[in-house]
Amino acid sequence: LDELVARTAEVAGDDERRALLSEAAEERARDFSVEAFAERFGAVVQGVVGEGGAGSFPLAATPP
Known part of the structure; x- marks a missing residue:
């Protein structure tokens, strides 16, 4: 705790x-913005869907 007080x-x-x-903190915080999240999420979805089309995406499958 003493070191924290000293550094502060x-x-x-x-x-x-x-x-x-x-x-630096402001720049790092941008990594957690809604826009940054949406970009990363979109890349993940595109990676899954892009592997075999919507039919191979479990949530996109039509129930029997």
Whole structure:
């Protein structure tokens, strides 16, 4: 806990470092946006559907 307090105090007192960390955090947060999720999800679905068409996708199969 002492180290956390010390590092927090260091960052709080260093405007340049705080700005760099803030910028990096904003960039990383974009990886978790709705748009990023939709893009990754779409790629997964396309990969599954693209392997054999909609007929091979279990959820797309028509019940007997």
